Each structure stands twice: as C-alpha cells, then as structure tokens.
Amino acid sequence: MNDPGRNSTLWLLATLILAMSPQAISMPPLVLVTVLFPLFWRIGSELRNWKPLPALVRHGATAVALVTLFLSYGDLSGRRAAVSLLTVMLALKLMECYRIRDARLVICFSLFLCATQFLFNQGIVMPFYAGATVILALVTLTQLHRAEAWAEAWRHEGEPPAVKASLFAELSFSFRLLALAIPVSLAFFVLFPRLANPLWGIPDTTLDSKSGLSDSMSPGSIQNLFMDDSPAFRVKFSGPVPPAEQLYWRGPVFWRYDGQTWKGGFYGRNIDAADLPEPGNSAWDYSVQLEPNERKWLFALDYPASIPSDSRLTLDYQLIRRQPVIQLIQYGIVSNPDFIDTPELSAPLRFQALDLPENRNPRARDLVERWRQQFPGDAELVQRVLGHFNREPFYYSLEAPLLGTHAVDEFLFDTRTGFCEHYASTFAVMMRMAGIPARIVTGYQGGWHSERGDYLLVRQSDAHAWAEVWLQGRGWTRVDPTAAVAPLRVQQGSLGALDSPRHLLDYPWLRGLRNSADLIQQRWNDWVIEYGAGRQARLFSSFGLDYMSPVMLVSVLFLAIAVFSAIVFPVVLRIKGPGQKDPIQHAWQKFLKQLAKAGFTGLPSDGAIELAEAAALVLPSDSAAINNIARLYTRSRYAAVPPPFADLKQAVRDFRPKKNGG
Amino acid sequence: MTQTSTIAGEESGFGERFDSWVLERVRRRRGPTELPRTLEYRHIYIMPTRFGYWFGALLALTALGGLNFNNNMTLMLAFLLAAIAQLTTLLAYRNLAGIRIDAIRAGPIFAGEPACFRVFLKNPEERGRFAIQAVSPEGQDCTDIAAQHSGQLKILQTSGQRGWMQLGPFRIENRYPLGLFRAWTVVIPTAKCLVYPKPAPNPPALPKTGRGDSGTARLGEGEHFHGLREFQTGDPLRRIAWRTSARHQKLYSRVMESPREDACELNWYLMGQGDTEEKLSILAAWVLRAERRQIPYSLELPGGALPAGLGEDHRDACLEILALHK
Numbered sequence: 001m002n003d004p005g006r007n008s009t010l011w012l013l014a015t016l017i018l019a020m021s022p023q024a025i026s027m028p029p030l031v032l033v034t035v036l037f038p039l040f041w042r043i044g045s046e047l048r049n050w051k052p053l054p055a056l057v058r059h060g061a062t063a064v065a066l067v068t069l070f071l072s073y074g075d076l077s078g079r080r081a082a083v084s085l086l087t088v089m090l091a092l093k094l095m096e097c098y099r100i101r102d103a104r105l106v107i108c109f110s111l112f113l114c115a116t117q118f119l120f121n122q123g124i125v126m127p128f129y130a131g132a133t134v135i136l137a138l139v140t141l142t143q144l145h146r147a148e149a150w151a152e153a154w155r156h157e158g159e160p161p162a163v164k165a166s167l168f169a170e171l172s173f174s175f176r177l178l179a180l181a182i183p184v185s186l187a188f189f190v191l192f193p194r195l196a197n198p199l200w201g202i203p204d205t206t207l208d209s210k211s212g213l214s215d216s217m218s219p220g221s222i223q224n225l226f227m228d229d230s231p232a233f234r235v236k237f238s239g240p241v242p243p244a245e246q247l248y249w250r251g252p253v254f255w256r257y258d259g260q261t262w263k264g265g266f267y268g269r270n271i272d273a274a275d276l277p278e279p280g281n282s283a284w285d286y287s288v289q290l291e292p293n294e295r296k297w298l299f300a301l302d303y304p305a306s307i308p309s310d311s312r313l314t315l316d317y318q319l320i321r322r323q324p325v326i327q328l329i330q331y332g333i334v335s336n337p338d339f340i341d342t343p344e345l346s347a348p349l350r351f352q353a354l355d356l357p358e359n360r361n362p363r364a365r366d367l368v369e370r371w372r373q374q375f376p377g378d379a380e381l382v383q384r385v386l387g388h389f390n391r392e393p394f395y396y397s398l399e400a401p402l403l404g405t406h407a408v409d410e411f412l413f414d415t416r417t418g419f420c421e422h423y424a425s426t427f428a429v430m431m432r433m434a435g436i437p438a439r440i441v442t443g444y445q446g447g448w449h450s451e452r453g454d455y456l457l458v459r460q461s462d463a464h465a466w467a468e469v470w471l472q473g474r475g476w477t478r479v480d481p482t483a484a485v486a487p488l489r490v491q492q493g494s495l496g497a498l499d500s501p502r503h504l505l506d507y508p509w510l511r512g513l514r515n516s517a518d519l520i521q522q523r524w525n526d527w528v529i530e531y532g533a534g535r536q537a538r539l540f541s542s543f544g545l546d547y548m549s550p551v552m553l554v555s556v557l558f559l560a561i562a563v564f565s566a567i568v569f570p571v572v573l574r575i576k577g578p579g580q581k582d583p584i585q586h587a588w589q590k591f592l593k594q595l596a597k598a599g600f601t602g603l604p605s606d607g608a609i610e611l612a613e614a615a616a617l618v619l620p621s622d623s624a625a626i627n628n629i630a631r632l633y634t635r636s637r638y639a640a641v642p643p644p645f646a647d648l649k650q651a652v653r654d655f656r657p658k659k660n661g662g
Numbered sequence: 663m664t665q666t667s668t669i670a671g672e673e674s675g676f677g678e679r680f681d682s683w684v685l686e687r688v689r690r691r692r693g694p695t696e697l698p699r700t701l702e703y704r705h706i707y708i709m710p711t712r713f714g715y716w717f718g719a720l721l722a723l724t725a726l727g728g729l730n731f732n733n734n735m736t737l738m739l740a741f742l743l744a745a746i747a748q749l750t751t752l753l754a755y756r757n758l759a760g761i762r763i764d765a766i767r768a769g770p771i772f773a774g775e776p777a778c779f780r781v782f783l784k785n786p787e788e789r790g791r792f793a794i795q796a797v798s799p800e801g802q803d804c805t806d807i808a809a810q811h812s813g814q815l816k817i818l819q820t821s822g823q824r825g826w827m828q829l830g831p832f833r834i835e836n837r838y839p840l841g842l843f844r845a846w847t848v849v850i851p852t853a854k855c856l857v858y859p860k861p862a863p864n865p866p867a868l869p870k871t872g873r874g875d876s877g878t879a880r881l882g883e884g885e886h887f888h889g890l891r892e893f894q895t896g897d898p899l900r901r902i903a904w905r906t907s908a909r910h911q912k913l914y915s916r917v918m919e920s921p922r923e924d925a926c927e928l929n930w931y932l933m934g935q936g937d938t939e940e941k942l943s944i945l946a947a948w949v950l951r952a953e954r955r956q957i958p959y960s961l962e963l964p965g966g967a968l969p970a971g972l973g974e975d976h977r978d979a980c981l982e983i984l985a986l987h988k
Binding site: 101104108109111112114115116118119122126127130134138141142144145146148149150153173177178180181182183184185188189192194195199200326327528529530531532568569572 | 713716717720723724726727728729730731732733734735736737738739740741742743744745746748749750752753756792793795802803804805836837838839840841842
C-alpha cells in the first residue's frame with residue numbers, strides 16, 4: 001500500500017541527484033562519500049531489488065554522516081555547512097523512503113535545496129539548472145500522484161492498468177507546464193512588493209564560502225587567485241575608460257609585516273569627512289557591480305571621492321562595507337586620480353610604515369644601505385630599486401620557489417622568480433629598510449573591456465599587489481614593482497605577461513570566447529539579479545507612477561495575473577496530459593491524411609477494409625499498397641497474433657499515392 | 663439505509679469539515695443527482711490536498727527567504743512553482759469537467775455482504791482522463807478513461823438490513839496532475855440495491871410437505887430402474903446389463919432414476935411462531951438449499967406467494983419477496 005513504485009522512485013532519484021549536484025561539487029570529499037553511499041545503495045536497491053536496510057545500519061550511517069559533517073565543517077551554522085546538512089539528510093532519507101509521503105517530502109526539499117543554491121551562485125547557468133530540476137520534480141510528482149490514486153483503488157479484474165506514458169511524453173508535459181507558468185511568475189517577479197530592508201540580518205558566522213582577496217598577503221596568496229577566472233566585478237564608466245596603467249582597483253591595504261605575511265592596517269579608523277577628496281576636474285564617474293565574495297571590501301580606483309551607502313572609507317582609503325557582500329551589489333562612485341593622499345605623515349603612522357622584524361634579510365639590508373648612500377633622495381632611491389628589478393634577470397612567473405626565513409634575501413639574490421606579491425613585498429621591505437614609509441596595497445589591476453556591452457570585466461585572475469611609498473610633497477605614491485619586471489602585466493593584463501598557459505584549457509581564443517560570453521551574464525545581472533525595491537520603483541516612475549504602495553502593487557499584480565491567465569488558460573485547457581498516443585491509430589491517421597492529399601476521403605462510418613476498397617477504386621494505381629495497409633491495420637488491431645508494428649509503420653511511411661487524375 | 667454525513671477520505675480536520683459542508687450545501691440546493699449528468703463547472707469544487715498545503719507552506723518559506731535576502735532567483739523559483747501549482751488547479755478541473763455519469767447500478771446482495779455499485783462514466787471528449795477516483799466511506803476506486811471511451815468505478819457499501827439499500831453520497835474526484843489540488847464533485851445518488859435477508863447459517867432441514875405432482879424424476883443416479891439404452895463410453899461397468907447384452911450381441915446399460923421427489927413448500931404459516939427476521943432468514947437459506955439441490959420449491963408468506971419452480975429467476979423472485987417483506 002502506498003508504495004511509490006520503481007518508476008517514480010527512479011525519477012525521484014534523478015531529481016535529487018540533479019538538485020544536489022552543485023552542492024555536491026563544493027562539498028568536502030568525506031561528506032560527499034556519506035551522501036553517495038545511501039544514494040548508490042538506493043539506486044542498486046531499485047535496480048536489483050535489494051531488501052531495505054536494517055534499522056541498525058540506517059541509524060549507524062546517519063550517525064557516521066553527521067559526525068563526518070561536523071568534523072569537516074567544524075561548525076554547522078555556516079551557509080555551506082547548513083546546505084550540506086540538508087543534502088546529507090535528504091540522501092539519508094533515501095534509505096527509508098518507501099512511501100508516497102516520504103517521496104513527496106524528498107521532492108519538496110529537493111526543490112528547496114535547488115533554491116538554496118542561489119545563495120552561492122546566481123549565474124546565467126543557474127536558471128537552466130533550476131528549470132531542469134523543476135521539470136524532473138514535476139515528472140516525479142505526476143508519477144507519485146498516479147501511484148497514490150491507484151494504490152488504494154480496488155483493482156478491477158482484467159481491466160487495463162493505468163495509461164503508460166512514454167519518457168518523452170512525461171518530460172514534454174512537465175516542460176509545457178513549466179513554460180506556461182512563466183508569464184504569471186514573471187508578473188509576480190516584477191510586481192511583487194520588495195523589501196527595501198531585510199526583515200532579519202545574516203550573522204557573519206554563517207559566511208563560509210569567502211572568495212577573492214583575503215585579509216592578509218603572503219607569497220602565493222594572489223597566485224592562487226590567478227588560476228580563478230570567475231568575475232570579481234564589472235564596471236561601467238559614464239565617460240571614457242581610463243588607460244590600463246591607471247586601472248588599479250584598490251582593495252585591502254597592509255601595514256604590518258612579520259617576515260612572511262603582510263597583515264592588517266587601520267580598518268577601525270575612518271577618514272575625516274574633511275579629508276575626503278574633492279571630485280576634481282579629471283574625476284572618473286563609474287558604477288561597480290560586485291560579485292558576492294562574503295567579504296566586506298569594496299573596490300574603487302584611487303582615490304574615492306564619494307562613499308557608497310552602507311559603507312565607510314578608512315584612513316588608507318579602503319572602502320569597507322558594513323555588511324559582507326553576500327550577493328551581487330551595485331554601487332556608484334567617483335574617483336579623483338590627482339588627489340594627494342596624506343601630505344603630512346603623522347609620527348605614529350610613520351613608525352608603523354617603517355616597522356620591520358628584527359634580524360632578517362642581512363644581505364638586502366647591506367644592499368639598501370649602499371644605495372642609500374649613493375641616492376640620498378627618496379624618489380631617486382625608488383627609481384634605483386625599480387631599475388634593479390628591471391635590469392637584473394628577474395622573472396615574472398607562476399612557478400615561484402618557496403621562500404624561507406630571509407624571504408627578501410632569498411628572492412632578491414637567489415630565486416629571482418616570483419609573482420606580483422613577491423615583488424611588492426620585497427620592494428616595500430627594501431623601502432622600509434631605507435627609511436622610506438611603505439605599505440602594501442592589494443586589489444585588482446586592469447580588466448577586459450567589452451566593446452559591445454561597454455563595461456569593464458575584472459576577473460579574480462586580475463588580482464594584483466603593489467606598494468605605496470610616502471614621499472615628501474607627493475604623499476602616498478603608488479609604485480608597482482611588477483611593472484618594472486613585466487610591463488606587459490600592467491598594459492595587457494595578468495595573462496598577457498605569462499609565456500606558458502596556466503592550465504590545459506588555457507588558450508587565448510577560449511579566453512576571448514569566455515570574455516564575450518560574459519556579456520550575457522552582465523545583462524542577466526543587470527536585469528534579473530539586481531532587480532529590487534529601487535529598480536521596481538524606477539520601473540514605475542518611468543510609467544509616470546512615482547510611488548506605488550504595496551497595496552497598489554498587489555492590485556496591479558492581480559490585474560496582470562488576470563491578463564496573463566486569459567492568455568495562458570485556453571492553452572492549458574488544450575493540454576492533453578502525459579498519455580501516450582495509440583501508435584497504430586496514429587499511423588492510420590497518417591495514412592488517411594495521405595489519401596486525402598491524393599483526393600480520396602472516406603466516410604467516417606467505413607471500416608478499414610471498406611475504406612480500402614473504396615480508395616482502391618478511386619486510386620487504382622495504388623490499390624495494392626492501400627489494401628496492404630488496410631490488412632496490416634486490421635490485423636494489428638484484431639488478429640490474435642498481430643504483425644509487428646514496424647510493418648505498418650514502414651508501409652505507411654512508404655505510401656506515396658499518385659494524385660487522382662494527375 | 664446508511665447515510666453518513668461525510669464521505670471519508672484521506673483528509674481530516676478542516677478538509678473533512680469542508681467536505682461535509684459542501685455535501686450539505688449540495689443536498690440542500692440541488693437534491694439528489696439526476697442521471698445522466700455531465701459534470702460542469704458549477705458541480706466541481708477545488709481545494710488543496712494536505713500535500714498541497716505543505717507544498718504551499720514550503721513555497722511561502724522559500725519566497726520569504728528570497729525576499730529577505732533580496733535573492734531574486736530564489737524568489738523567481740518560488741513564484742514559478744506557485745504559478746505551476748495554480749495551473750494544476752485548472753488541469754484538475756479540466757480532467758473532471760465534461761465527464762458524463764451515465765448510470766449507477768448494483769446487483770442484489772445478501773445482508774452483511776458489500777454491495778458493489780458500478781458507476782458508469784463516459785468521456786465524450788477528444789482527450790483522455792487520468793486517475794479519476796470515486797471515494798466513498800468504504801474505500802475508493804480509480805480508473806483512467808481514454809478519449810471517447812467509457813469507464814467504470816466501483817463503490818462498495820455494506821448493509822446489515824434487508825430491503826432496498828440506498829447508495830450514500832460519494833465523491834468523484836481527481837488530484838491530477840501533481841496531487842496538489844483535489845477537484846471533486848459530490849454525487850447524491852438515487853441508485854438502490856436490493857438486499858436479501860441474510861441466509862440463516864444453520865437452518866432446519868427442508869420441509870417435505872409438498873404435493874408430488876409437480877416434482878420431476880431425475881435420471882442417471884438413483885436406485886430405481888428406468889430402462890435400457892445402448893452402451894456409451896463412460897457408463898459405469900456395474901450398470902451394464904450383461905444378460906440383455908449377451909442376447910443382442912451389443913452392450914446395453916441400465917438407466918436408473920431417483921424417486922420422484924416432492925416439491926417442497928416453503929410456507930411462512932407452517933413455521934410456527936418466531937421472530938420475523940429469523941423466519942425470513944431461514945426461508946432464504948431454504949430457498950438457496952432447495953435451489954442447490956434442484957428440488958422445486960414454492961413460497962408462501964403474508965403478502966406474497968409463488969408457485970413451485972426452479973431456476974435462478976425463480977430463486978431471485980423468491981428472495982425479492984423475502985427481502986421486501988413488510
């Protein structure tokens with residue numbers, strides 16, 4: 001009783017597998033194993049008729065899975081961890097999912113699981129994933145409905161069982177249902193009142209899938225990002241796009257150095273309103289669409305002259321948002337490149353910007369002291385160090401050897417191969433040795449300009465690190481030592497500066513294709529992901545409606561639903577449902593159509609044989625074929641041992657009657 | 663006559679109360695359903711199933727989360743599923759509308775047995791109907807009806823009392839296509855089923871008070887000699903008339919007959935005093951036994967009498983008199 005049956009269980013498994021696939025990819029391998037075990041067991045049990053597992057095994061598997069989950073994530077309050085928990089529970093449920101009610105529960109939560117995936121990714125592929133999941137879920141629900149209706153029925157003896165539907169019919173029925181629901185759901189989407197402010201916030205502890213630049217810099221940290229081609233943000237300039245050498249997107253700034261790693265700065269101290277740069281004549285006006293990275297920093301060109309809402313500007317001109325960026329956000333900003341940052345450096349800041357760990361890098365210290373004596377001016381010394389990087393055989397490469405205690409010494413004299421963080425770090429340390437205040441800035445450099453979309457795409461692989469030195473009269477000045485080693489890095493972007501591809505699929509044409517495809521994603525972000533209370537209000541103001549109260553919105557929504565329904569409902573009423581057509585009848589109808597084309601139409605009351613006789617009189621040249629088809633049809637229908645259907649199908653397909661009298 | 667105020671189903675609580683409210687309303691407004699009836703929009707009700715309510719709750723939760731985090735794709739998914747659910751109400755309605763209930767019939771039964779009412783449905787339209795169910799207090803039945811075909815649903819109803827049993831109200835419903843909504847119509851049928859008295863389990867022996875003239879002799883088995891006939895394959899050896907056969911160079915077998923049995927007279931007035939129902943139930947058992955033994959029987963009771971006879975028609979006529987005895 002109430003058994004969902006093998007067919008719907010297999011559909012159920014397909015739905016669940018599809019729904020959990022994005023989550024499964026990002027799971028720790030051990031957790032994935034605990035998900036796959038019940039899944040594979042259930043598939044096997046359906047195909048091989050295995051018996052249900054004893055309770056001891058089920059409870060044991062549940063305990064093992066939960067312990068694994070806890071050990072892998074440490075804390076289950078994170079979003080990834082919570083969704084993994086849901087996935088694991090759904091997979092475990094399969095071991096005891098033998099009733100229609102349980103199957104429906106799994107389907108509902110598979111759909112919910114699908115919805116949770118949008119927390120992590122709202123990319124252009126996600127609608128296809130969601131659509132496919134919904135279609136499979138609809139097929140499963142249809143099957144479960146049939147199983148339920150027939151399970152409790154007194155079966156009539158000798159009566160035909162439920163109408164069997166083909167795979168294609170099931171899928172196409174669900175697909176049509178989905179397609180017809182789209183207009184009404186779009187009306188909902190556009191008109192449903194949105195919340196300008198969330199009802200409840202998201203605690204920081206739930207964030208466990210941070211990406212992008214981190215809050216420290218050590219050798220290799222940016223190199224890792226270099227492999228990642230996912231977009232970091234997109235920028236739309238209201239004027240012309242600045243030249244590539246100016247596109248330094250400022251991110252976290254680091255002041256403290258422990259010999260390996262650069263860390264923190266002045267997050268806590270905001271800039272005084274009076275110190276905010278004036279948007280001068282040469283200001284750039286642009287808006288940034290930042291992909292979610294679960295971090296708080298916003299990126300801007302030097303130096304931001306305006307502060308986006310919900311964020312603040314620190315002493316070292318970092319933009320910091322009050323809430324982590326957990327979904328795509330957009331902010332407009334104005335930057336003034338000519339601004340002088342900190343004309344007078346206070347003593348505590350100077351001390352901080354000169355601090356170095358003791359007893360490290362003696363060789364570099366000697367070298368810097370020698371140069372210091374040669375070049376008493378700070379600016380000349382900077383040029384001397386940059387010239388050293390430029391003239392000596394330094395390499396810009398992904399294959400940077402590991403560095404030990406005297407990292408700067410080893411890099412400067414031995415390995416001489418590194419990535420931007422090696423150069424920036426080495427340079428800043430040498431500056432501090434020479435008594436010039438220096439700090440590290442991380443962020444992104446450059447970007448790919450889409451001509452068609454007129455926007456700049458900055459990928460994670462554009463991550464970069466550079467240094468800033470404080471010079472008397474010029475304030476903090478940006479110095480990019482990487483540019484001295486590999487000028488192409490700055491002019492052509494990070495990928496142009498490398499000789500070898502990063503991985504197997506790294507070809508210029510593929511990168512070009514990916515860049516162009518990003519336009520679709522950008523539009524998607526613009527129109528769909530970014531749609532909110534503000535965009536909704538703007539939409540209505542473009543119709544001359546300045547303010548729509550929620551009540552008005554809902555009224556318009558109902559109006560729209562009524563209009564759409566008037567269009568959609570007549571179509572729905574024509575849906576025939578996932579029943580299979582009678583193939584024999586179908587072939588016969590095709591045959592009748594051919595006859596009609598040739599000029600013969602039979603009486604509806606005629607049987608097959610009578611019809612064939614009448615047709616043969618009208619079309620004598622085809623009488624043999626006509627009689628053959630009629631005979632096959634009659635025998636398919638009534639003979640105790642009917643001929644194979646393929647015969648009739650073939651005969652009808654080959655039937656090409658000559659036109660009557662023609 | 664059993665007339666429950668609700669038609670049981672899976673739903674309980676609110677669903678049940680709503681169902682009984684609908685039933686009362688239909689009973690008051692429209693009275694018994696006249697057949698044949700083509701189901702139209704005004705006969706069809708739609709409510710979410712329990713699964714439908716849960717599904718809706720989950721959707722609301724998803725939508726709330728999407729709104730709060732301003733996550734448009736989550737919102738869109740919730741809206742899409744809601745719109746699909748809305749469309750299924752239409753499909754459920756459409757799956758039921760246009761079906762014609764032609765007739766409801768049931769053959770007679772004995773008290774205590776379930777009567778099987780057959781509801782004859784016709785689908786006059788060019789599309790199939792899926793999983794149409796009949797739900798009554800004693801269970802449900804389900805059928806698919808292909809385009810322009812007819813179908814049948816069975817409704818079982820048990821009665822302990824003899825006489826005419828009226829079929830109680832039942833629903834014809836479907837949850838097509840996803841099981842989220844249930845579209846149904848209430849049928850208050852006028853169909854009746856004749857309930858014979860329950861045959862007494864251990865009735866006294868058949869009365870032998872009949873007149874013999876209407877009895878027939880049965881050939882074949884028996885102790886009395888009836889005549890001779892040519893031997894046929896299959897005749898027992900002991901029946902062969904050896905002497906006669908020896909005389910005629912041919913084998914002959916004897917044909918025997920059982921004695922002419924008197925028709926039995928099943929007479930109410932000869933049964934003495936006793937409970938009416940008990941007497942009827944004994945009479946019913948006698949009718950069955952006499953029919954089984956092929957003994958002609960006559961029936962007489964206050965308000966009706968039948969001359970002696972045999973055969974199913976005779977039996978049914980007798981049982982009907984017993985069933986309808988006042």
